[in-house]
Amino acid sequence: DQQVKQNSPSLSVQEGRISILNCDYTNSMFDYFLWYKKYPAEGPTFLISISSIKDKNEDGRFTVFLNKSAKHLSLHIVPSQPGDSAVYFCAASEGYSSASKIIFGSGTRLSIRP
């Protein structure tokens, strides 16, 4: 039973447009959420995070939105660039500290087309 779900295995977006990646979770105890980006043959790299006390966190072109009542979060990338083509993993944990194990979703492959 997956506690963190990314229901879209892939997404294709035109360069310059907005990319929206979605993630749902089932564990109501999760209170810290992260997005990781992964290029082929490399390890995942941390992208952006959000605490459950917030509903939005922005970092440059990347914004994460959290809807606690719906147990849903999304990552917005504006504008999308070719270098954004990668697999994006949503992740969640109980607690801010890394003592809490992070649970990952199955990933969404984002392709940015010219």
Next chain:
Amino acid sequence: NAGVTQTPKFRVLKTGQSMTLLCAQDMNHEYMYWYRQDPGMGLRLIHYSVGEGTTAKGEVPDGYNVSRLKKQNFLLGLESAAPSQTSVYFCASSYHDKPGYTFGSGTRLTVV
């Protein structure tokens, strides 16, 4: 600054063979983790360690053993490899009081 280094990057094993994957980090991180990535499954935690000399089971620990004899190293062992252990293995490390992990570049293991 190497970060997290995994050795080897690729390996092919025969069923029943054993091997050890090595993870080394130079960031003085207290916590270390081993994950496996399979298609459609995302990253699943195998074992983790919150400090030198300590280890704990994750979500999918069966068939694996780990050791953390030194703070900077975390070893993942397969005593008798099975085809179901064909996967990409990622090591990660983190500080105890900061979110987010630093991952290695992965080890692609094929068991035939």
